[in-house]
Amino acid sequence: MLSSHVPLTPLLQKQGRSGQAYVGRFAPSPTGPLHFGSLVTALASYCDARAHQGTWLVRIEDTDIPRIYPGSESHILQCLDAFEFEPDGDIIFQKDRLESYQAAIARLKQQALVYACQCTRKQLGSSHIYAGSCRQLMLPFEQQAIRVRVGDQPICFTDRLQGRHCSSLSTELGDFVLRRRDGIISYQLAVVVDDHLQGITDVVRGTDLLDNTERQIWLGQLLGYSELRYMHLPLAMNDQGQKLSKQNMAQPLDIQKAPELLQQALIALGQPPVELDRPARMLAQAVHQWNTALIPRGTAIQATFQ
Ligand code: GLU
Numbered sequence: 001m002l003s004s005h006v007p008l009t010p011l012l013q014k015q016g017r018s019g020q021a022y023v024g025r026f027a028p029s030p031t032g033p034l035h036f037g038s039l040v041t042a043l044a045s046y047c048d049a050r051a052h053q054g055t056w057l058v059r060i061e062d063t064d065i066p067r068i069y070p071g072s073e074s075h076i077l078q079c080l081d082a083f084e085f086e087p088d089g090d091i092i093f094q095k096d097r098l099e100s101y102q103a104a105i106a107r108l109k110q111q112a113l114v115y116a117c118q119c120t121r122k123q124l125g126s127s128h129i130y131a132g133s134c135r136q137l138m139l140p141f142e143q144q145a146i147r148v149r150v151g152d153q154p155i156c157f158t159d160r161l162q163g164r165h166c167s168s169l170s171t172e173l174g175d176f177v178l179r180r181r182d183g184i185i186s187y188q189l190a191v192v193v194d195d196h197l198q199g200i201t202d203v204v205r206g207t208d209l210l211d212n213t214e215r216q217i218w219l220g221q222l223l224g225y226s227e228l229r230y231m232h233l234p235l236a237m238n239d240q241g242q243k244l245s246k247q248n249m250a251q252p253l254d255i256q257k258a259p260e261l262l263q264q265a266l267i268a269l270g271q272p273p274v275e276l277d278r279p280a281r282m283l284a285q286a287v288h289q290w291n292t293a294l295i296p297r298g299t300a301i302q303a304t305f306q
Pocket residue numbers: 026027028029061191204205209
């Protein structure tokens with residue numbers, strides 16, 4: 001295993017308390033306003049961290065500049081405030097941290113684990129599995145996409161809710177992109193580097209990201225990072241059975257209704273209701289009675305929400 005020599009900034013040293021048994025996080029992308037599904041994720045990651053006497057951090061995942069939805073970053077911050085989710089450190093923004101991602105690419109490059117790829121989307125066609133055609137070309141890195149080599153062995157992990165999950169990256173996906181041709185760092189790379197640098201031990205997020213996990217574990221292994229624990233939550237669905245998402249215009253969280261929405265999110269997570277009160281008190285009670293055994297199994301929850 002490689003040892004990490006990506007320098008920690010003073011900010012991150014303050015956040016990632018090494019040796020701590022549980023460090024969790026909520027990592028929204030500002031691609032639209034937060035919705036009820038985001039609240040379920042924020043609440044579960046918060047309660048799980050606090051119930052383990054752990055640390056809870058917030059990170060805004062804004063590397064994909066063209067997909068940022070105007071105003072959504074401030075809506076995220078307003079919601080955290082209104083729902084009284086208090087992180088244990090400064091909120092970090094990935095767009096300020098590009099050097100750390102470049103440093104990780106440079107380390108992988110030294111080990112010949114990444115290469116430049118000139119294939120256009122058109123050349124790749126409809127195949128979702130990249131055949132590795134640029135592997136041997138030794139193209140210069142500038143102005144090309146950067147791909148990481150995947151191994152042949154399957155990657156498996158045991159999710160706290162979803163159980164054993166395995167994927168063979170070489171047959172199901174192929175070498176995947178860490179930096180796009182336009183310079184944008186992929187979600188996969190940024191999330192792995194930041195989870196490591198923030199000292200995250202536990203990832204709690206929606207099952208829509210379950211299939212990304214093996215890629216992230218693979219990258220973490222190549223960079224010599226510690227393994228994380230994962231808990232992928234069932235997704236809140238609307239009454240037409242569609243997952244709530246920014247893309248299908250899920251209703252933004254209404255901060256005027258914070259206590260009612262918190263209560264509904266707790267119920268969606270199978271937790272006993274708490275007394276309606278100001279959010280901080282509701283959260284304290286929710287942490288006290290947090291029980292992951294009550295979270296519905298499976299990948300979807302039907303939620304009633306306003
Ligand atoms: N930024 C991702 C999203 O908003 C979540 C990333 C993660 O939790 O790993 O969907």
